[in-house]
Structure formats: structure tokens, C-alpha cells
Amino acid sequence: MRLATYNVEWFNALFDDRGRLLADNGPSARYKTTRAEQLGALGIVFTALDADAITIIEAPDTNGHRSTVTALENFARQFRLRARKALIGFPSDTEQEIACLYDPDRLTITHDPQGNASTSHGSTDAPRFDGTFRYDLDADMVHETIRFSKPPLEMAVTTSGGTALRLIGVHAKSKNPYGANGREAQLRLSIENRRKQLAQCLWLRQRVEGHLSAGDSLIVMGDFNDGPGIDEFEKLFGHSGVEIVLGTGEATRLYDPHAAMALQSRVSLAPTTARFYVAPQKRFLEALLDFIMVSPDLAARQPDWRIWHPFNDPAVMAVPDLREALLQASDHFPVTIDLPGLN
Template sequence: MRIATYNVEWFAGLFDQEDRLYNDAGWSARHNVTRAQQTRALGTVFRALDADAVMIIEAPDQSGKQGTVAALEGFAAHFGLRTSAAIMGFANHTQQEIALLYDPAKITATHTPGGPVTDANGARGAPRFDGILRIDLDIDAREDLVVFSKPPLELSIETASGFSFQMIGAHLKSKAPHGAKNEADALRIGIANRRKQLAQAIWLRGRIDEHLERGSPLMVMGDLNDGPGLDAFEDFFGRSSVEIVLGHRGAFALTDPHATRALGQRIGAMPTTSRFWIAPEKRYLQALLDYIMVSPQFTDNNARWRIWHPLDDPECWADADLRDALVTASDHFPVTIEFDG
């Protein structure tokens, strides 16, 4: 069984108002890349992945005029992919949905959101992901109200061989201080965003604990927009979202070897899953942002991870078409896990 997580930069921009691929010479949302070029590159990547399921972060928009499932299934049909079925959970207002594209002959996927439904007052603990969390973010004895801008996708999965497990796809809020007018403003916004992101990680971890306490095999995957040593706020707050979601060592800890490796060092090479152009510095920044974290049932079933990085993975580098497609398709690269099941 092979499962992937893939953040596709502005996938929504490749579809018209009737969920059909533009596939033309118009510009995509990626710099200096046409919609046809990005579409073709994505087809090459998805074919090469040949995954039984792909958790797509920044999936096409779900709104009054567009449909995420229709767009993804149309994309799969266009390229003849065996991952011909799509499922999503709670829609959001960012045009960047979370959805699973999967092979219906290999797995069955059902949206099974957990946690209590909340009203405008919210709830403590781990309410349903489309609700409101009550949590004190700044230790002022007053609870704040936190929402997910992109509610995680919670699924029950059963493979054709009968292995059942829970899957959560997540895209935590970025910490970038958008809208800052000066350095002091950037610091204020950055700290507020970090607090909110950590609250989302705590919320997600609460749901993880509920699954693990029941003994359910669990896979948590997606873009956490965070990683060891990524910014100065990590030292200010003491730990990253990645560490919160992974959990402490022991029975309820999740495993991701790339995260473990990065957390264990501060100097030297570490895995990366994304590549961004930093215009003021005229260089690329590479970061570890995408993860597949699993419970022990997967490691017991011979789990193997791979980052499909065009410059770091020898097989990706050796295949010129795939290497170029990975660079053209998105600013993130897919991560896969294979296991016996």
C-alpha cells in the first residue's frame, strides 16, 4: 500500500467555473508557469507516484460555483489515473481545500468527523474540526476562541485486504506576518499567528489522543507549515507544532523519520519537502513542512517513507521528465509512505 501527501500550489487556479481544466496558455498562479505546463507537470507527478491514495493539500475550491470532488475526479479522468475517486470534509473560504484522491479498488474512504459540535461559545478539549476551540493562548486567565481556517479532513479507511485505520489530513495556518507595517507590527502579528498555530496543533493532538486511546491505527499527514529551527518564534515558545502533533515518547507518540531526524540536529543536512524563492535574497529556501506521522501499527507493518525531492532523491534526479515536472508542478514535493496492508 502506498499513500502520499502532496501540497499542490494553487491547484484551484487550473479549473474553470465548471470544474474543467483550463489546460491552456494562460498563466497559472505559479510564477512564469502556464496552466497547461502546471497541469501537464501534475499529470506526470501523479502518474509517477502511482499511489493508492493522495492527500491533496490546497485542493481545488469548493464553493457555490465550483466543486472539489468534481474537479479532482475530472483531473484523474483526464490523465487516466487509477485514483479516480475523491472525498473531502468541511469546506473552507480560502480556495485551498483538503481532499483525498484514491483508488476505489484498493481502499474505501468515509468522512467520519469526531468531537462535539460547538456553538459560537466554542468548547474546550478537541471539538469537531469545523467548530470553535476555547483555549487560553497568552496566559491572561481569559480563554480565546480559535478556529481552523482549513478544517482537517478526518477519514475512516479500509483497504481491500481488510486493514482499517483512521486518517487525518491537515494544513495548519502559516505564521507569516502578512499585513505588517513595520518591524514591531511584524513581531506582534508573528507572535499572535504562532500562538494560533500552536493552539491548532494542540487541538489536532487532542483528536489524535482520542484515536490512540481507543487503539485505532492512525495516520496524520499534510502540511504543518512548521518544522524544527524554521523561525525564531520556536525558541520563544519552546516547541514547534511538529513536536506537539508527534506527541511525547511512549505509547501515544506518532512516528515520522524525517521529523525525528530534523528534531535531533541543529547543524547539518536535514530532509526538506518544499522550495520557495526568496526575492529579497535572490535565492531559494528549502524547508521540511510536509509530514506523514503514523502509529505503531504501521511501523510494525514495514512502513517506508520517501520524499520525492527532484534534487535529493536519486531516482527523481535520474528521470529528467519527472525531475522537471516536480519543480514545475508545485513549491512542495510529495511525501509517500509504503506499508504492508
């Protein structure tokens, strides 16, 4: 079985309000890329992935006029993908949703949120992800209130052979100081955003521990906007959000080999999943932001993880059309996991 996570940059801009593909020469949100070009590139990438289920980060919007499910199912139909049925959880307040596109012949997937619905006051005990979490982030004996702008998508998965899995799709808070003017304001907002990102990861870790205590086979995947050793704020707070979600106890630790490599190699080589152009420096920078973490029972199956990086994966490099499509489709690259023995 192959599962994937893929952050598609401004997927929403490629559809009209009726969920129809805008395969024209109008500009997409990708630099110097038309909507037709980005859609064509995405069709190549999704076809090559050939995954049983893809957790899509920054999926098309759901609101009173637009439907994530309609847009994604039209996309799957256009490119004849076997992962052709779409699912969304709690809609976000942004134009970016977390969704899942999956093969209904291989999997049955339902949105199955856990935790209690919190009151307006919030809860310290892993409330439902559309609620409010309370946590003392700065040890001042006062609980801050935390919400997800993009609530994680919690899924109950059953394979055609009857195997049950829990899947959580994540898009954690960005730490970038958008809207801040001046160095001091940028630093202040960066620290505030880092605190919120860590609080979201603590909330998520509480949910992980609940599933592991129940003996669930668990997969947590998505864009954490974070990673071991990724910035100077990690020194201030002691850990990255990714480390918090992974956990520390032997029996309750999630596993992702790319995170493990980064943890073991703070100042040397580490894999990357995203590539951004930084205009002031006139260069591209890369980061490890996207992960697929699995529970110990699934790690024992010795799955195969893969980052579909156009320059670092020899199999991708050998297919020029796929290499160029990955560069044109998004500023993130897909990550897949092949789980043996799951039918």
C-alpha cells in the first residue's frame, strides 16, 4: 500500500467556483506558470505517485460557494487517477484545506474526529481539533488559548482486506512573520508564531498518545512548517515541533527516517522536501518540512519512505518530464510511504 502527503501551492487558484479546472493561459500562483501548465504538471505528478491515498495540504477551498470535494474529484477524473474519491474534515478559515484523495476500491476512509468539543474557554485535554486548546507556553502560570487555522484531518481507514488504520493530516502553524515591519516586530511575531506552532504540536502529541494507548496503527503526515535544527528559535524553546510529535518514549515514539536523519545530523547533510526562491538573496533555499510519521507497529513492517525530489532522487532525475513537472507543480515535493503486507 502506498500513502502520500503533498503540499500543492495554491491548488485553489486552479478551479472556478463550480470546481471546474481552469486549464487556460491565465497566471497561476506559481511564478511565471500558467494555470494550464501547473495543472498539467500536477497531473503528471499525481499519476506518477499512483498512491492509494494522498493527503493534500493546501487543497482547494470549501466555503459557501466552493467545494474541495468537487474540485478534487473533477481533477482526478480529468487525469484518470485511481485515487478518485475526495474527503475533507473541518473546513479552515483560509483558502487552503486539508483533504484526502483516495482509491475507493482499495480503501474506505471516513472523517472521524476525536476528542471532546471544547467550550469557548477551551480545554487542556486534547479537545477536538476544531476547538480551543489551553496550554501554558511560557511557564508564567497562565494558559494561552490555541486554535488551528487549518484543523488536522482525522481519518478512520479500512483497507479492502479489513486492516484498520488511523490517519491524521497536518498543516501546522507557519513561523514566518508575515505582516511585521522592522526587525523587532519581525522577531516578536516569529517568537509568537513559534509558540503557537509548538502548542499545536503539543496538542497533536496528546492525540497521538491517546491512539497509541488504544493500540491503534497510526500515521501522522503533512506539512509541519518545522523540522529538527531548522531555525534559531529551536534553541530558545529546546525542541522542534516535529520532535514533540514524534515523542521520546521507546514504546510511544513515532518514526520517520528523514526526521531521524535530521536529528542525527544537525549541521551536515539532511533530506529536504521544499524549495523556495528567496528574492533578496537571489537564490533557492531548501528545507525539510513534510513528514510521514508511523507508530511502532507500522515501523516494524519496514516500510519504504521516499521524497520525490527532482534533483535528489535518481529515479526522478531519469525521467525529465516528471522532474520538470515536480518543479512546476509546487514549492513542496511529495513524500510517500510504501507499507508492505497491507491489503
